[in-house]
Amino acid sequence: MRFAPLAPYSPRPRRPRLLAALCLAPLLTGCFAASGDDGDGEGSAAGDGARLRVALAFPPAEHLSPYGADATILSRLGVTEGLTALDANGAAAPALAASWRREDDRTWLFTLRESVFQDGTDVTPAAVAASLTRATLARPAPAALTGVTLTVKAEGGTGVRVTTARPDPVLPLRLSSASLAVLSPKAYAKKGAVDPAGTATGPFELTDVNGATAAVLDRFDDYWGGRAQAPGIDVRFIADGGARANALRTGQVDIAESIPVAQAAGLDADTRRETATTRTASLHLNTRSGVFKNPALRAAARAAVDTAALAEGVYEGHADAGAGIYGPAVTWAASKRVQPTGRAEPATPGGAPVTLATYDNRPELPEVAQVLKQQLEKAGFTVKLEVREYSRLETDALAGKFDAVVGARNSLLDTGDPVSLLASDFTCAGGYNLALLCDKRVDRAVAAAQAVEGPGERQDAAMAAEAAVLGTDAVVPLVHQRIVTGVDDDVRGVLLDPYERTLVGAGTRR
Numbered sequence: 001m002r003f004a005p006l007a008p009y010s011p012r013p014r015r016p017r018l019l020a021a022l023c024l025a026p027l028l029t030g031c032f033a034a035s036g037d038d039g040d041g042e043g044s045a046a047g048d049g050a051r052l053r054v055a056l057a058f059p060p061a062e063h064l065s066p067y068g069a070d071a072t073i074l075s076r077l078g079v080t081e082g083l084t085a086l087d088a089n090g091a092a093a094p095a096l097a098a099s100w101r102r103e104d105d106r107t108w109l110f111t112l113r114e115s116v117f118q119d120g121t122d123v124t125p126a127a128v129a130a131s132l133t134r135a136t137l138a139r140p141a142p143a144a145l146t147g148v149t150l151t152v153k154a155e156g157g158t159g160v161r162v163t164t165a166r167p168d169p170v171l172p173l174r175l176s177s178a179s180l181a182v183l184s185p186k187a188y189a190k191k192g193a194v195d196p197a198g199t200a201t202g203p204f205e206l207t208d209v210n211g212a213t214a215a216v217l218d219r220f221d222d223y224w225g226g227r228a229q230a231p232g233i234d235v236r237f238i239a240d241g242g243a244r245a246n247a248l249r250t251g252q253v254d255i256a257e258s259i260p261v262a263q264a265a266g267l268d269a270d271t272r273r274e275t276a277t278t279r280t281a282s283l284h285l286n287t288r289s290g291v292f293k294n295p296a297l298r299a300a301a302r303a304a305v306d307t308a309a310l311a312e313g314v315y316e317g318h319a320d321a322g323a324g325i326y327g328p329a330v331t332w333a334a335s336k337r338v339q340p341t342g343r344a345e346p347a348t349p350g351g352a353p354v355t356l357a358t359y360d361n362r363p364e365l366p367e368v369a370q371v372l373k374q375q376l377e378k379a380g381f382t383v384k385l386e387v388r389e390y391s392r393l394e395t396d397a398l399a400g401k402f403d404a405v406v407g408a409r410n411s412l413l414d415t416g417d418p419v420s421l422l423a424s425d426f427t428c429a430g431g432y433n434l435a436l437l438c439d440k441r442v443d444r445a446v447a448a449a450q451a452v453e454g455p456g457e458r459q460d461a462a463m464a465a466e467a468a469v470l471g472t473d474a475v476v477p478l479v480h481q482r483i484v485t486g487v488d489d490d491v492r493g494v495l496l497d498p499y500e501r502t503l504v505g506a507g508t509r510r
Contacts, residue, residue: 049231054253056235058073058237059212066196068179074181078504078508082177083095083128083176092172096112106165108171112128112158118184124154147427178501181200182200201223202223203505236253244259245486251488272485278498279480280478280480281365281478282476285474287438289436299347300347315481320479324466326463328480333418353381353382353383355403355404356383358393365408406478407434422466427442437469493509
């Protein structure tokens with residue numbers, strides 16, 4: 001897929017730089033994470049370094065719309081921000097909002113910090129309200145808003161009041177989603193389109209895109225968190241994992257995400273960064289049509305899968321065998337896990353035909369699918385394997401054109417809230433429901449979990465809902481992944497986190 005390049009970048013007069021001292025205020029605990037400082041004592045206002053060269057695995061699939069899968073491309077490159085961010089412990093931290101308070105069970109008031117958009121206009125309450133309102137009208141809805149209705153209004157000179165149709169105790173977490181990034185009014189100038197080029201708030205400004213091949217970002221000097229140390233970023237989208245690793249080895253790029261396990265050993269030890277993530281690779285079985293509409297055949301598929309063989313064989317120990325939707329990186333999950341009930345008894349497949357699909361942007365997935373093909377065939381299924389690049393697979397997968405899909409999903413990517421993932425991926429109204437699951441018992445369990453407010457109690461409710469999902473055999477968790485990122489030994493300040501929302505920030509440099 002290719003789309004027209006964005007308008008060429010032309011310099012414009014800059015506003016006086018905002019006070020970096022804002023980050024010293026006690027409320028702004030999120031400034032450290034936002035600035036990207038790696039703790040070596042150098043602040044983000046240091047002198048110019050070299051441009052960063054970054055290889056990403058996933059090319060834009062939706063014209064860099066912030067409302068879908070492309071949203072994380074923008075957040076990982078330091079282009080977009082929301083009202084809040086996630087800290088290292090998965091709690092909501094300040095971003096464009098300096099602070100917030102809950103006024104009643106359905107209403108929150110967020111207080112904005114002083115900041116500007118990349119087009120030079122102020123980040124005002126009216127602009128924020130308009131941006132978030134546009135997100136609520138997007139179709140399909142951003143995953144972070146699955147089952148949630150928001151009303152956003154400006155309040156005075158610095159306030160944004162967000163009201164939900166029902167109590168939403170995790171709203172500050174929800175607003176940290178990359179798909180709820182705040183953009184200036186200029187981003188919505190063209191009817192039906194959203195243009196993040198020059199309209200976001202992050203330390204780097206998107207200035208040019210060459211289809212699905214490359215992108216150019218330049219430093220945004222008026223960034224509220226301080227001037228970025230790198231003057232810009234040159235991005236290459238390289239779907240092939242081996243090619244990404246080779247680009248790092250040969251000095252063509254400085255940072256390469258998602259290095260294949262098979263290539264990791266070939267990199268110098270100083271360039272490998274392994275990060276435990278909340279990403280789980282799973283087998284999603286089409287419950288709406290075809291072979292796996294039958295619960296007994298779904299049970300047969302689940303019984304055929306040997307997850308330990310995948311973790312030790314395909315991932316060479318860089319992953320843990322699937323234990324549930326939430327893996328070891330979700331530290332509280334194991335002690336709260338509930339055993340699924342109501343599963344069907346496995347039936348004999350008798351040669352039932354299965355089309356199994358996956359994508360090659362995450363390099364281990366085709367090999368996982370190949371091993372699964374063998375395991376399913378051994379159990380008595382007849383399996384056809386189809387591998388595509390992700391942008392050519394997603395639409396067909398969500399439309400139910402395959403019997404089974406192998407995908408990798410970060411369970412806390414969209415909101416940081418475990419319940420929100422279940423609502424998005426496994427309910428009748430879910431916007432990323434690869435299994436096309438629509439089960440009343442699951443919907444009830446997820447709805448019950450959404451209503452719970454206390455953090456510990458909400459975790460308990462999430463695990464009860466997880467058990468309801470697993471009881472349908474619509475999804476088979478395969479492995480919980482660790483991600484290997486290739487980083488040249490001259491690079492400092494790379495932002496690696498288990499939620500995979502960040503990669504490059506104001507403090508990233510070489």
